[in-house]
Amino acid sequence: SQTIHQWPATLVQPVGSPLSLECTVEGTSNPNLYWYRQAAGRGLQLLFYSVGIGQISSEVPQNLSASRPQDRQFILSSKKLLLSDSGFYLCAWSVRERNQPQHFGDGTRLSIL
């Protein structure tokens, strides 16, 4: 069966510090991969998605970046965090079939001080 791992679960970082969140998927090949951000009590904002190794689509211009160095690995990064980067970050994967949903990791709660 397929599983998705996302870490860390919580992170507290100072303003201006770098960021690296990692997500890996097991049990499937060549999935679509996604990073979302969610403010408290709000909906999901799509940040990046990837349809293959090295292929990244950015949805919202900001100081975040994403990379997909391996088929089932998706990394969200920042060189210098802003206060506005605080939030709940969710990684997800899907297959390319219309009737199949996205599957989400457990999320990372990021607090910027």
Added chain:
Amino acid sequence: AQKITQTQPGMFVQEKEAVTLDCTYDTSDPSYGLFWYKQPSSGEMIFLIYQGSYDQQNATEGRYSLNFQKARKSANLVISASQLGDSAMYFCAMREDQNFNKFYFGSGTKLNVKP
């Protein structure tokens, strides 16, 4: 324009009663899929139910059913016999065949089940 609209920021329901969470969508693609997710306070996103645009019957999964009205572009989630554990955020999402790699999410509805 918003692809997915959920007009109910918050809802209350009495335990054991049924509740309907509204979702309307906007697409010109004749082929699409609609999904509902549950997000408890712990944060994980749990897939509940799927409805395809060509499905003739409304989808059902246990206590969850989808009231799909294609002409009105609505896909409301019905939860029967509400339980305290149903208290959560609920999100409606859509995937279009013409833009297959993206999912569009609504802003969510916070459901509170009262004992």
